[in-house]
Amino acid sequence: MQAYLFVHFREKTSPDGEQVYFGISKDGFQWEEVNKGRPLLWAYYGDKGVRDFTITRCKRSGKYYIFATDLSLAYGMRNQYHQSWNEISKKGSKCFSVWESEDLVNWTEQRLVKIGNEDFGCMWAPDIIYDREHGDYVLHWSSSHKENNFGWKGIYCSRTQNFEDFSAPQLLYRKEDSGVIDSAIYEEDGKYYMFLKSEDKPARIVLLKADHVHGPYSRVEEFDRSMEVLESGLYEAPTAVRLEDGKWCLFLDYYGVPGAGQGYVPFIADSLAEGKFVRSDQAFNFPYGFKHGTILTITMEDYERIKSYKWEEQ
Structure with missing residues (x-):
């Protein structure tokens, strides 16, 4: 029997919202908070806040890795970004925040991994896929770029085998009539499927x-028809x-209302x-509103270890 771990942040205006939170579930639908709904890991470097998590397990080492956007709106929006999303997009971090663990409860301190250079804008929303064809991992994310004057965002990628050394970033996908993120x-079955948020034409998930x-x-045009019932933007x-019965559960982050009413559907x-x-x-x-994260399939032993661990004593 498998269980599930959701790594995410929370929709709060205070700095504690932009830290690392865990949710756990036995079926992928009914979720429990971990550490009484408080952060498990904190960002002390870079922007001192993290968002947009992904988590994976390395097939070679068995270690777990969390990657996140290095960005704090609680601090940075008021400070170095001068209340400007445009400044964040152009001048935001060229690094990702990373934690690693062998057992999902004992984690290293945050480290920053610099992937981009000054040709990139902010490095948003990392995600990781294992490439069976090449036997390595593809780290992918969205960024604006100097090549189009920091206009519509595209999806870029870098390859790694050990999560220490990364190849030079390359363009993975660009949509000609709008930006794409997330x-x-x-x-x-040997095919690869990419979910994206299209920022226009349509302003929906594709x-x-x-x-x-x-x-x-x-x-995939049938998916477009599934999304037509949702309000744009x-x-x-x-x-x-992928659930234990073989079906797929897709979670979309709804941000159509202010504050705690936001969360996944x-x-x-x-x-x-x-x-x-x-x-x-x-x-x-889910016991509270939560934001942009990734689900990892875990064992029931992992579930019990995470649930029973004395996080508050760290």
């Missing part, structure tokens, strides 16, 4: 398909997990290839 890639992690990618940060599909997702709110419960 990429999340999954493998199903799903792409490719034979290789590096593409080329094409649209109010959902972002897609993350998905689940959608269920029989397969990514089919692309037909059905909204399933009534089956889902």
Whole structure:
């Protein structure tokens, strides 16, 4: 029997919201808070705040890695970014915040991994996919870039085998008629599927398909029809997990209301290839509003270890 770990942050205006939180579940729908709904890990370096998490387990070392956007709105929006999203987009961090662990409860201190250079804007929303074809990991994210005068954002990527050394960033995907952010890639039956937030035309989540992690990618039109029932421009940060029964659960981060009313909404599909997702709110419960994260499939032993660990004593 498998269980699930959701690594995320919280929609709060205070600095404690932009830290590392865990949620755990036995079925992927009914979730429990960890550490009484308080942060488990803190960012002390860079912007001193973190958002947009992903978590993965390295097949070679067995270690778990959390990557996050190095950004604090609680501090930075008022300070170095002068209340300007445009300044964040152009001048934000070229690093990702990283933690690592061997058991999901004992974590290293935050370190910063610099991937970008001054040609990049802020490095947003990292995610990681294992590339079976090349036997390495593809770290991908969204950024504005000097090549188009820091206009529409594209999806960039870098490869690694050990999460210490990374290849030079390359463009993975660009949409010609709008920016794209919040990429999340999954493998199903040897094909790769990328969820994205399209910032326009349409201002919705889209799903792409490719034979290789590096593409080329094409649209899954049936998924577009599934998303037509949602109001434009109010959902972002897609993350998905394959459930024990083989179905896929896609979570979309709803930000259509202010404050704590924001949070994830689940959608269920029989397969990514089919692309037909059905909204399933009534089956889902989380103890508080939570933001942009990633789900990792874990064992029941992992679940019990995380649940029983004395986090508050750290």
